[in-house]
Amino acid sequence: MSAKDPAANRPLSPFMLGQYYRFQLSSALSFLHRITGVGLAIGSLGLAAWVLCAAMGPEQYAAYTGFAASPFGQFLLICWSWALFYHACNGVRHLVWDGGKAFERSQVDLGGWIVVLSSLALTAVLWLVVCFA
């Protein structure tokens, strides 16, 4: 810490992480909610690009779907769909908390695991639908 300007060296939010903070499901899922939220915000650019390419014409749309069908495109789509389901499921968990319910330690942990498993299950169902529909 500099004696001249303590505010300049003030640590930013997740500074407790790693050094002082023991891993726990709740905090990990909380970070994940933010990370997936930011990821989905970036992913929504891809969503806008999708309809924009459709509006621009068949060639631009073919370029978009060609990229989406490429291995990297498929990887991005799978990540996006899981991020969406995770953020949605954990969002429901937050709405339950907003209602003042499920604050017991055991309920918080159980809810966390339900969110993890249901987000993975929904992603699997979606991609099975994509493959077999």
Added chain:
Amino acid sequence: MLLRSPLGQARGLGSAKEGVQHWWMQRITAVALLPLSLWFVFSVATHQLVPHDAIVAWLHNPLVAAVLVFYFAVLFYHSALGVQVVVEDYVGGQFKKLATLMLFKLAHGLVAVIAIIAVLKVAFGGM
């Protein structure tokens, strides 16, 4: 000497009365996005939208176009509210924070307009 009562002072100096609005709109849009997102991903997954003709035909259904425009409006609003909180938490410095917030707010507005106009152009355009 202050002549205002403690309650009057608190009212004068307190919140800008927008904090609850932000929190509440985040919840309303979150609730709306649950069915909208499920509808969107499973519609796209079940309709074969890879040929250009197919997505044009899909968006020519007025109900699909309307729900998709609504979905985009709610989605980008929710996204703007969420990104705002992240910026407020992690971007330090008054000027840097304000500039980043403005940039992301305006970017969200612009991308939302682009997406909605694109849907409408296809929806109202020829087959």
